[in-house]
Amino acid sequence: MISYILRRLLLMIPVALLVTVVVFALARLSPADPALVIAGEQADPAVLTAIREQLGLDKPLPVQYVAWLSHVVRGDLGRSFQTRQRVLEAITERLPATIELGAAAILISVTFALAIGILSAVKRNSLIDLLSSSVTLMGVSFPSFFLGLLLILLFAYVIPGHIFPPGGYVPLATDPSENLRRLVLPAATLATASLAINLRQVRSSLLDVFGLEYMRTARAKGLRERTVIARHALKNALIPIVTLVGIQVGAIIEGAFITETVFSWPGIGRLAVQAIPSQDYPVVQGVVLVSAISYMLSTLVVDLLYAWLDPRISYVSAAA
């Protein structure tokens, strides 16, 4: 197992390097001149040249890449063109809000997916099964920004009493109840698409397991149906769900781009979205890099969890 972990980490290095090449290339692909973005359109040409020299933009691209990478490795993602704040600092400041939103969304998604998925698998072709199939079908096709706006319209403006505010954020430490009140709508919005996917997976995994012989044996032993499902069926059916949820954890920032924009939630997705129109590339580059690295790490963790959850999966041959 340890050799497998090491091997996976070693294999991640070339991919991570290629990821940095892509992120670097994307920033350099832009037709905008960073010197102009910093100094403004009216700036003196001498000032622009000085800024280009200072940023190292006068050097060949491979040299610029190596210089940029050596800074990235040391945790230096550069400074925002707009605010001059360090990008890593800007990201870490906003990360708690994104993590809170993502964690709440995954909690909602997994809880509902398990509850409804189990019910619809146990009561196959019933009304609840039909409803869950409809939720699945609609959830994957419903644009999250449209859902967010509908929820705001309904809960913040139409239903009397304005149950939930249309957006904004209050830190958990400042006012826990207001924090939760503001969390509900964005978390529900972010949870919907993954709920649909998880629900489908819970249902189909359980139906797969229900057909296996050891389930018949468990029932034949006289175990209660609840025990059969909880102890025998769910334990095996959960393995593919762990994969899905693991990948969704890594992709939290992806969903946050849209949801945080709709609900004015001050996380790193909104940080990047606000940086795009002002061509603040270090910020966009930083967020994209952090999201790619977290996505890669979550994939690795999922693979390792796989081995831990299912003793039948052996990585000996894969490592050999």
Place this chain on the structure above:
Amino acid sequence: MSGTTVPLALGRRRESPASTVGAFARRNPRMIIGGALVVAWVFVAAFAPLIAPYDPIKVIPSDALIPPGASHWLGTDDLGRDVLSRVMWGSRVSLSVGLISVSIGLLLGVTIGLAAGYLGGTFDLIAMRGIDALLAFPALILAIAITSSLGPQIQNAMIAIGIVAIPAYARLTRGQVLTVRAREFIVAARTIGASPLRIVIRHIFPNVVNALIVQATLSTAFAILAEAALSFLGLGPQPPYPSWGQDIAYSQRYLPNLKWWMSVGPGVAIFTAVFAFNFLGDALRDALDPRLRRSGS
């Protein structure tokens, strides 16, 4: 019982492909519903200039913020533009982005997948690490990053979504190539001296087509959703040209005034278009590629 075994296939009546598809379609309403919705949206996109009741960009201040009614079925926005007409014209953006970006992904992804799977060796190793690097990015973030670098334009959105689609096609094609590469008919083709290009195009590619049709349908759904998301963030076509995502973003400021129709028209349009391709893709998956069929669902 005698020991003679008659192959079941001998007893079957041979059916034409058209009647097989027709019979399947009757048995599978998902394909009818998904297909009909896709055809309806393609019709609207193709004939928007003829069937849209109003000019989608003409500002008529006296018609501002009219709720849905007989004269404007989906109401008007704050500039007096007809929401239904904008939805109809917006379908041209969404479907063209879907078509072109899927074509980009298909062309590049299939080429990479065929070459990597057939050639193997160093090319396979390098190409697949490149694909892994693209897969290391969450899809929408990569599309946002590419579009924000290239500039907020519809062509750039198409390129971005197309690039994001490459890994799925490349992996799918490579996987299929690896499964058929060692089969007898490929070995036979190689033995009689067929060129690698001929083997790939005439013998391997036809084995991948079904899976690619399914993938292309499903990735059109993703492309429409991704274009809407890019437009919502201001990275798609620029105003005043109608685009579903951009119109929803614009309508956000009128939510407190309960002018809901500005959002609902384009929102329902995105949902039905994405739903149509997802539904059709699922049905095609069951019809064309039973190996990929989701168990139990």
